[in-house]
Amino acid sequence: xxxxxxxxxxxxxxxxxxxxLLAGFxxxxxxxxxxVPLGLAGGLVVALASTSRRxxxxxxVVIYVxxxxxxxxxxxxxxxxxxxxxxxxxxxxxIAVALSFLLNTSSYYxxxxxxxxxxxxxxxxxxxxSTGLSVxxxxxxxxxPQAVKNVVPDLVSNTLEVIKLTSLASVVALPELLYAARQAxxxxxxxxxxxxxxxxxxxxxxxxxxxxxxxxxxxxxLH
Amino acid sequence: xxxxxxxxxxxxxxxxxxHLEVLKGIDLAVRKGExxxxxxxxxxGKSTLLRCCNRLEEPSSGSILVEGVDxxxxxxxxxxxxxxxxxxxxxxxxxxHLDALGNVSLALRKVVGxxxxxxxxxxxxxxxxxxxxxxxxxxxxxLSGGQQQRVAIARALALQPAILLFDEPTSALDPxxxxxxxxxxxxxxxxxxxxxxxxxxxxxxxxxxxxxxFMDHGLIVEQGTPEKLFNAPDHQRIKDFIASIEx
Numbered sequence: 107x108x109x110x111x112x113x114x115x116x117x118x119x120x121x122x123x124x125x126x127l128l129a130g131f132x133x134x135x136x137x138x139x140x141x142v143p144l145g146l147a148g149g150l151v152v153a154l155a156s157t158s159r160r161x162x163x164x165x166x167v168v169i170y171v172x173x174x175x176x177x178x179x180x181x182x183x184x185x186x187x188x189x190x191x192x193x194x195x196x197x198x199x200x201i202a203v204a205l206s207f208l209l210n211t212s213s214y215y216x217x218x219x220x221x222x223x224x225x226x227x228x229x230x231x232x233x234x235x236s237t238g239l240s241v242x243x244x245x246x247x248x249x250x251p252q253a254v255k256n257v258v259p260d261l262v263s264n265t266l267e268v269i270k271l272t273s274l275a276s277v278v279a280l281p282e283l284l285y286a287a288r289q290a291x292x293x294x295x296x297x298x299x300x301x302x303x304x305x306x307x308x309x310x311x312x313x314x315x316x317x318x319x320x321x322x323x324x325x326x327x328l329h
Numbered sequence: 330x331x332x333x334x335x336x337x338x339x340x341x342x343x344x345x346x347x348h349l350e351v352l353k354g355i356d357l358a359v360r361k362g363e364x365x366x367x368x369x370x371x372x373x374g375k376s377t378l379l380r381c382c383n384r385l386e387e388p389s390s391g392s393i394l395v396e397g398v399d400x401x402x403x404x405x406x407x408x409x410x411x412x413x414x415x416x417x418x419x420x421x422x423x424x425x426h427l428d429a430l431g432n433v434s435l436a437l438r439k440v441v442g443x444x445x446x447x448x449x450x451x452x453x454x455x456x457x458x459x460x461x462x463x464x465x466x467x468x469x470x471x472l473s474g475g476q477q478q479r480v481a482i483a484r485a486l487a488l489q490p491a492i493l494l495f496d497e498p499t500s501a502l503d504p505x506x507x508x509x510x511x512x513x514x515x516x517x518x519x520x521x522x523x524x525x526x527x528x529x530x531x532x533x534x535x536x537x538x539x540x541x542x543f544m545d546h547g548l549i550v551e552q553g554t555p556e557k558l559f560n561a562p563d564h565q566r567i568k569d570f571i572a573s574i575e576x
Contacts, residue, residue: 227422229418229420229422230422230424232385232416232418232422233416233418233422233423233424233481233484234424234435234436235385235411236383236385236411236414236415236416236485237411237412237415237435237436237440237484237485237488238408238409238411238412238436238440238488239408239435239436239439239440240408243439243440247435247439248424248435251426252424252425252426255426
């Protein structure tokens with residue numbers, strides 16, 4: 107027991123590692139604030155493109171979504187960070203992470219938005235069009251507000267996954283929370299920083315998880 | 330506006346869905362202030378005819394003129410024409426995320442370009458006309474079916490259309506709620522609104538319609554005054570149809 111406390115819950119180590127962890131935490135926050143809005147925006151574009159009347163556009167969307175959902179995000183990130191420089195474009199670690207997350211998460215968010223859009227009945231489109239609203243106006247004022255509301259739980263759930271996935275940035279040496287924790291671990295020969303990082307994730311994500319289960323209960327109550 | 334020109338003119342309208350020809354050449358003119366009732370068995374093409382008039386369905390051939398404007402012409406701005414053709418649906422199709430006033434004023438703001446204040450004033454007036462002024466801030470799921478349909482009528486009315494199309498407006502309603510919707514329609518007729526109504530409300534047709542059209546298999550079989558069509562139609566199938574509805 108003493109060994110466990112010494113190696114995993116060591117306050118002395120924690121106080122040494124704290125500045126590193128804090129810097130890592132802020133990097134994770136920064137990544138989240140860039141990656142989630144980018145993914146949401148990209149996903150919305152993907153979903154809108156999938157409603158296009160042009161078959162070619164719809165096909166391209168299917169290929170895009172299928173590819174980036176099946177392709178491992180880790181490999182994607184490594185290719186962008188380490189492969190693109192050979193083509194004369196070195197994005198740097200942060201941009202590489204943002205770009206690979208945009209490609210990966212926009213396909214997931216896109217599928218969620220698409221499901222939301224498809225949940226809106228034809229009657230809603232027709233009612234809006236019959237009053238003279240254009241196709242884009244119908245989308246913006248009638249369909250999307252309802253569609254997004256219908257998929258909020260899925261959006262929150264996916265966002266949780268995305269935030270946890272930001273730890274992938276460690277493979278391109280971007281000092282986010284988990285990278286900082288591992289660094290602190292190797293400097294102190296002690297696992298406490300890793301546990302601390304885990305607890306930080308837990309404390310930050312738990313409210314989202316709570317929110318999600320409240321949505322889910324409400325949906326069950328509505329059905 | 331030229332005095333005698335019909336508000337709605339349909340000429341040689343054909344509509345096919347794949348191999349199925351739903352409309353096989355419809356000619357119809359609706360004069361200003363007229364209430365035209367369209368009846369007929371299901372699958373006869375009544376709803377498709379209405380939905381072609383504002384191009385919710387794309388006609389296969391023929392022409393449709395609303396206030397003299399060719400709805401099908403390539404240069405026609407269909408969204409501008411649709412402001413002049415109100416439509417009321419069987420399933421109401423209110424926007425569930427907006428309250429009654431939001432439903433009624435959305436197109437005023439986004440299509441007509443009114444400010445929020447102007448649109449809400451006009452929207453409130455439209456709600457008043459259907460007897461629901463006090464429900465302005467209720468959401469569709471807080472309203473009865475009859476009230477929802479009246480809000481839907483107000484939504485169409487708010488744009489001050491030249492003609493209103495009703496696609497089975499009372500078919501989704503519980504019987505005790507039908508009367509309130511028909512009362513609004515009767516009031517509109519008295520105020521001179523031009524209307525085309527697809528419906529099975531035969532008693533209403535008898536008392537309110539100027540003209541009744543019987544459709545079957547994509548064609549107008551017979552048309553005339555309600556007295557003529559209901560009491561002494563030329564075609565036996567109309568008698569059979571009316572007998573089957575009124576039982």
